[in-house]
Amino acid sequence: MLSELLDGFMTVMSSPNAMIWCVAGVTMGTLIGALPGLGPITGIALLLPLTFQMDQLSALILLMSIYLGTMYGGRISSILINVPGDGGAIVTTFDGHPLARKGKAGYALTLSAISSFIGGLVGFLGMVFLTSILAELALIFGPTEYFSLILFTLIAACGLTQKRPLKPIIATLLGLLISAIATDPITGTQRLTFGIVELWDGINIAVVGIGLFGISETLIRLEEKISNKKGEKLTFSSLFPKVSEVLSNFGAMIRGSIIGFVIGVLPGTGALLATFMSYSTEKKLSKTPEKFGTGVPQGLSGPEAANNASVGGALIPTFALGIPGSAATAVLLGGLMMVGLQPGPLLFENSSDVVWASFAGFFIANILLLILNTAFVPAFAILIQKAEPFLVPIIAAFCFIGVYMINHRLFDIGIMIVFGILGYFMRKANFPLAPFFFAFILGSMLEQNLREALLTSTGDLSVFFTRPISLFFIIISIMILLMPILRKLKLKR
Amino acid sequence: MLERYFVSFLLLVSGFLLFISFKLPLYTTSGLIGAGFFPRIISAILLILVCYYFIALIRKKSEKQEEGVPKSIVNQMSGGQEVFRKDIVIKQCILIISLIACIALTDVIGMLPIIGVFMFVMLTVVQRFPWVKSLIFTVTILFIMYAIFELWLGLILPKGMFE
Numbered sequence: 001m002l003s004e005l006l007d008g009f010m011t012v013m014s015s016p017n018a019m020i021w022c023v024a025g026v027t028m029g030t031l032i033g034a035l036p037g038l039g040p041i042t043g044i045a046l047l048l049p050l051t052f053q054m055d056q057l058s059a060l061i062l063l064m065s066i067y068l069g070t071m072y073g074g075r076i077s078s079i080l081i082n083v084p085g086d087g088g089a090i091v092t093t094f095d096g097h098p099l100a101r102k103g104k105a106g107y108a109l110t111l112s113a114i115s116s117f118i119g120g121l122v123g124f125l126g127m128v129f130l131t132s133i134l135a136e137l138a139l140i141f142g143p144t145e146y147f148s149l150i151l152f153t154l155i156a157a158c159g160l161t162q163k164r165p166l167k168p169i170i171a172t173l174l175g176l177l178i179s180a181i182a183t184d185p186i187t188g189t190q191r192l193t194f195g196i197v198e199l200w201d202g203i204n205i206a207v208v209g210i211g212l213f214g215i216s217e218t219l220i221r222l223e224e225k226i227s228n229k230k231g232e233k234l235t236f237s238s239l240f241p242k243v244s245e246v247l248s249n250f251g252a253m254i255r256g257s258i259i260g261f262v263i264g265v266l267p268g269t270g271a272l273l274a275t276f277m278s279y280s281t282e283k284k285l286s287k288t289p290e291k292f293g294t295g296v297p298q299g300l301s302g303p304e305a306a307n308n309a310s311v312g313g314a315l316i317p318t319f320a321l322g323i324p325g326s327a328a329t330a331v332l333l334g335g336l337m338m339v340g341l342q343p344g345p346l347l348f349e350n351s352s353d354v355v356w357a358s359f360a361g362f363f364i365a366n367i368l369l370l371i372l373n374t375a376f377v378p379a380f381a382i383l384i385q386k387a388e389p390f391l392v393p394i395i396a397a398f399c400f401i402g403v404y405m406i407n408h409r410l411f412d413i414g415i416m417i418v419f420g421i422l423g424y425f426m427r428k429a430n431f432p433l434a435p436f437f438f439a440f441i442l443g444s445m446l447e448q449n450l451r452e453a454l455l456t457s458t459g460d461l462s463v464f465f466t467r468p469i470s471l472f473f474i475i476i477s478i479m480i481l482l483m484p485i486l487r488k489l490k491l492k493r
Numbered sequence: 494m495l496e497r498y499f500v501s502f503l504l505l506v507s508g509f510l511l512f513i514s515f516k517l518p519l520y521t522t523s524g525l526i527g528a529g530f531f532p533r534i535i536s537a538i539l540l541i542l543v544c545y546y547f548i549a550l551i552r553k554k555s556e557k558q559e560e561g562v563p564k565s566i567v568n569q570m571s572g573g574q575e576v577f578r579k580d581i582v583i584k585q586c587i588l589i590i591s592l593i594a595c596i597a598l599t600d601v602i603g604m605l606p607i608i609g610v611f612m613f614v615m616l617t618v619v620q621r622f623p624w625v626k627s628l629i630f631t632v633t634i635l636f637i638m639y640a641i642f643e644l645w646l647g648l649i650l651p652k653g654m655f656e
Contacts, residue, residue: 166546170503173539177510177532184528187521191528192513215592222584222619389622390630393615396588397608400595401638404604405648410596417592424585429499447531459525 005128008356011057012364021054021062022361026368029069034077039088039206040070040328044335051339056354059339061361063332064315068120068362070328071271071308072369075112079300080105081395083214088271088307091279093213094434095292095299102295111241111297112304113373115253119305120366122257123264123312128359130316143452144463148473150446153273154439155477156280165484171426171436178203179443186451198411205441207403207412208419212433214399215420218392220427245297252282252302260306264313271310276438278306293432312362319343319355497550503543511536584619591615603653605643609635 012018032043043066051059074089079096092112099108141149154172181192182202193199256278263274282302283289292299318329336343341351348355403416423433457463464470514536517529591614595607609631616627642648 166542170539170542170546173535173542174503174506177507177535177539180532180535187518187528189517189528191517191532192510218588219585222588223578223581389620390616392588392620393612394634396592396615397612397634397638400592400608400611401604401642401650404599404650405642410599413592413596417589421589425495425499425502429496431499443531451526454525 004356008360011357012360017058018061021058022065025062025065026069026365029066030073033070033073040067043070044331056339057357060358063335064362065365068365079108082217091275091303095296098295107241115301115304116308117370118253119257119308123309124363126261127312143449144467145469147449148470150442152473152477155480167431168435171431172439175436175439176443179440207416210399211416211419212423216423218396219424221392249297249301252298253305256302256305257309260309261313264310265316271307274306274310275303278302500547507536507540599651601653603655604650
């Protein structure tokens with residue numbers, strides 16, 4: 001295994017073409033990922049035509065570099081302007097943007113770049129050493145296990161452990177309800193679509209995300225005095241975290257990396273679930289969970305590591321089984337086939353040299369991205385300071401174009417505005433946006449897996465308690481549900 | 494006050510969606526979960542929780558008033574940032590109305606020109622920048638957008654009358 005990997009490194013290093021496309025991939029990926037609405041899926045899809053004339057190795061390295069680059073890039077707009085570049089960067093807004101608003105934009109960008117690097121590194125190591133074991137584990141997961149996992153994630157993320165959990169629960173339920181707007185995937189019945197054809201396929205996640213976070217941000221920004229932020233001078237040292245600060249986040253980075261990698265390897269889950277799980281884990285482990293959302297470094301470093309570790313995880317079933325680990329790897333899978341590679345167990349037999357060289361390319365891309373994303377921190381931080389007074393129209397304009405490009409529909413922009421207004425009022429009334437959006441994304445997955453599980457068990461609910469993995473998640477979920485009651489009982493005593 | 498309005502809105506939405514969900518089948522003909530199951534259960538729980546929260550809010554307010562706390566402070570204590578300034582609300586309305594106008598006019602004059610007009614209006618009318626500065630900034634951003642989306646990424650944006 002190691003000798004094959006070393007051969008892979010030699011192949012990439014001795015191929016100028018592969019190296020050039022690696023640099024081009026990470027640069028283009030970072031730039032695309034930083035644009036609101038353009039994530040890894042769009043990024044890979046848009047740049048796919050470039051690979052048509054390339055050799056297999058260069059094509060594979062370019063696609064993987066773009067994928068990794070968009071993951072790095074997504075955090076830039078999340079931290080600087082509170083508009084996530086893609087789904088995986090949403091959690092970055094929770095504590096990354098508050099840090100930027102405190103005048104620590106450079107610190108947040110560097111910390112997230114280091115976390116992303118650690119996550120990418122863990123993803124790479126997992127990809128190299130654990131491919132076969134984790135791919136087998138992922139195959140065990142059926143609808144029953146997925147339902148229990150999603151249920152556990154929702155319960156863990158909706159804030160039941162907080163002192164006042166009612167608002168997050170209401171936000172979660174609202175998100176779940178809105179996720180039901182679409183054609184019923186099993187019976188084909190129109191649900192809550194009110195006869196609007198554009199709603200038959202449901203509401204796009206990115207449209208809701210951009211509206212909820214981006215447009216509501218512009219409305220909030222209009223309330224603030226611009227002049228207060230002028231004249232703040234950035235010192236070079238303030239742009240980079242101290243070694244001690246990085247070390248204090250190391251635990252969160254490692255935890256996030258492991259969560260991201262394991263979640264990433266499960267087909268169909270991807271970075272979004274990984275980042276939310278990492279965030280809720282960090283919040284639970286924290287001594288000051290109430291401060292999360294106000295600029296806590298662990299709330300940024302953990303999910304960022306998870307985000308990038310999920311890339312390595314998602315690539316495992318894509319390479320080993322031909323099953324995409326995420327929506328982005330589904331597009332990447334198409335790219336592999338177009339250049340003549342057939343993902344699946346035979347890939348390692350037929351094109352072993354290309355695969356191991358691409359793994360090496362993945363590692364090199366990760367290093368290049370760390371350099372790119374730390375060296376340009378002053379540029380990003382100064383850019384945001386200069387651009388601050390102009391941000392409202394810029395955010396609104398990029399949201400407008402970004403949402404239009406998802407489906408080339410003006411209708412989606414209208415939906416974005418609706419969710420922008422909803423997000424604004426939720427923020428003003430102190431209802432958290434994150435549980436709402438999280439539930440919106442997971443709602444359809446939760447329902448579909450529940451129904452599929454019951455379909456296969458002919459309606460027998462005991463299936464959730466007889467399968468060990470499912471039972472494990474159900475037990476943890478019940479424990480979390482009981483926590484507020486136990487806390488009340490403890491207080492009464 | 495804002496929180497009460499928002500919770501009232503949630504009350505209406507959840508009630509309305511619960512009503513709509515009753516028109517959907519709860520189970521399929523084979524006895525499995527149908528299209529209406531999920532929306533009905535969720536909207537019913539949501540309605541109950543929102544009702545509970547709404548009553549709690551009213552109780553909280555009346556308790557505070559009985560204690561002699563001034564009305565304005567009670568409003569602020571019931572959650573949310575209550576201070577609404579007319580000029581800010583007007584700015585926010587201009588932003589939303591401008592975006593809606595952009596949707597309506599995109600197919601007529603094209604996406605990039607309408608975004609240019611939007612940005613210029615936002616900078617001069619809403620944020621009170623000098624018009625020369627606003628114009629330079631708008632043109633620069635439009636050029637960057639054109640370079641990224643049309644030239645580099647090769648995306649086709651609606652061109653309206655310029656097609």
